[in-house]
Amino acid sequence: MAAPVFILGGYQTDFKRNWAREGLEIMDMFRDTLEGGLAATKLDASEIETAHVGNFTAELFCNQGHLGGFFAAANPKLAGVPAGRHEGACASGSLAILGATAELEAGRYGLAAVLGIEIMRNVPGDQAAANIGPAAMWAGHECKDVRYPWPYMFSELIKEYDKRYGLKHEHLAEIAKVNFANAKRNPNAQTRNHTFTALSFAEDDEANPVIEGRIRKQDCGQVSDGAAVIFLANEEKASAYARKHGKKLEDIARIEGWGHRTNTIAYEPKIKASEGQTYVFPHVRGAITDAFRRAGIGSADDLSGIETHDCFTPTEYMAIDHFGITAPGQSWQAIEDGVIAADGRLPINPSGGLIGLGHPVGATGVRMVLDCAKQVTGTAGGYQVEGAKRFATLNIGGSTTTTVSFIVGKGH
Secondary structure, three states: OOOOEEEEEEEEOOOOOOOOOOOOOHHHHHHHHHHHHHHHHOOOHHHOOEEEEEOOOHHHHHOOOOHHHHHHHHOHHHOOOOEEEEOEOEOHHHHHHHHHHHHHHHOOOOEEEEEEEEOOOOOOHHHHHHHHOHHHOOOOOOOOOOOOHHHHHHHHHHHHHHHHOOOOHHHHHHHHHHHHHHHOOOOOOOOOOOOOOHHHHOOOOOOOOEEEOOEEHHHEOOOOOEEEEEEEEOHHHHHHHHHHOOOOHHHOEEEEEEEEEEOOOOHHHHHHHOOOOOOOOHHHHHHHHHHHHHHOOOOHHHOOEEEEOOOEHHHHHHHHHHOOOOOOOOHHHHHHOOOOOOOOOOOEOOOOHHHHOOOOHHHHHHHHHHHHHHHHOOOOHHHOOOOOOOEEEEEEEOOOOEEEEEEEEOOO
């Protein structure tokens, strides 16, 4: 990192809420999240110098664009503060964070608000699938005759792993089981009250029906409403904040490293390009190792845990070997050995992830970094990883078209 960027704190909505059923709209969610974050961090809106929002499809679900203007509408003290929106499909929130950190590192501003938001439960399921499908892939060229484009796409990833290395359903099922179990400890998780039986995760067409190809119901992340906000500061502002609130600077979470890679929008060219290479997605591995390098760490062994993109179970399966937890194609070993479990050597998605906690698309990247900050400051509550020192994120948009990874730690 060119200069340290600190995470003063933030706020997340309850991902179980259906805002449309409550008669509420996207502005209500935006305002509640911003004000919840200011209250949680004991910041005043007048202290914010720049603002960024991550969102994917507000135009399609809410007939609403131009979200940068929501900051001043939500709080009049933010009138005149520069603000803008970032879009990168499911990585939109991470792109908003990158935009804010770049401004802080450049010395343009000292304190930034980053808010990720999405409303997706205000339309029927088929319409939601249509909204988020073509818009994040090469529209008119991919999945033209597929009812559920993204389950189909990640079923293709299962097939690719199976072809190269072999892949068993029970390993993907275990990923789902871990994430749903973790979600039960998270008071903001969409599925915290869900109940399951053994058949829920089996290849049972009634209890766990096929959605597309080899993707079954429990392999899928949730369609969610939700938002998250974090407040980022340069060292000067973070030091002043620490003094004001009786903290030590070294006890405040910080972004230690980042990686950002973008590849072609279509899935098939990426797969063809990686034929004969070590990783299925070399650019995803590159984003992760870029983050490691910038954070000054050598490998995943230097992490206490990971918040990763599990829009579907094979996405997390891919993340395991791309983080270097196992050799390529051997992610099943970490699953069988319990490495990724909440009490394992390297817990993955203690929050519940996209499968258990929920996936309001534009909010996910911001929520991941917020959860990492909670972990390293010991404030994650019921899903706290004991002794957590450093956490990583992996947030992807589309078929790994946009890939962002952050390393979050605190003074060591």
